[in-house]
Amino acid sequence: MIIALLQLPQILTSSYDYSALAAGDTRGVFVMQACRASIYILLVAFGAWHEGLAGVFIGQALAFVLNYPIAVRLARRHHAWDPRHDLVVWAVTLVLVGLAFWLHEAEIVAALANS
Numbered sequence: 001m002i003i004a005l006l007q008l009p010q011i012l013t014s015s016y017d018y019s020a021l022a023a024g025d026t027r028g029v030f031v032m033q034a035c036r037a038s039i040y041i042l043l044v045a046f047g048a049w050h051e052g053l054a055g056v057f058i059g060q061a062l063a064f065v066l067n068y069p070i071a072v073r074l075a076r077r078h079h080a081w082d083p084r085h086d087l088v089v090w091a092v093t094l095v096l097v098g099l100a101f102w103l104h105e106a107e108i109v110a111a112l113a114n115s
Contacts, residue, residue: 002057002108005100008093009064012086013071019080032074036067054112 017029040063047059075081101108 001100001104002111005093005097006057006060006064008096009068009089011093012089013068013075016071016075016080019078020074023078025074025078028074028077032070035070036063039063039066057112 017032020026020028020032040060043059043063043066044056045059047055047057047062049055051058072081072086
């Protein structure tokens with residue numbers, strides 16, 4: 001369930017690289033993907049090394065947050081950024097994460113404690 005919840009925010013930026021590709025900006029997409037991969041690998045590895053499974057999840061969440069401005073910059077360059085859409089997706093994501101933790105807090109804490 002945690003892995004599924006961590007995938008929700010990726011809906012935000014899923015189309016931003018396609019708008020850049022449609023405009024022929026393959027370099028911009030490469031830079032964004034390289035930054036995304038570097039930040040993700042560093043934070044997930046650091047989190048795993050320090051905190052185990054919980055650190056992996058925290059690293060993955062932080063990687064998305066740090067990569068978001070990079071994706072927005074690319075989308076703005078191609079006039080594809082929709083801040084209202086992003087705000088709605090962020091709000092829905094936070095509500096779903098809060099609801100999941102509220103309903104399954106004991107199971108989540110137990111799973112993370114056993115890792």
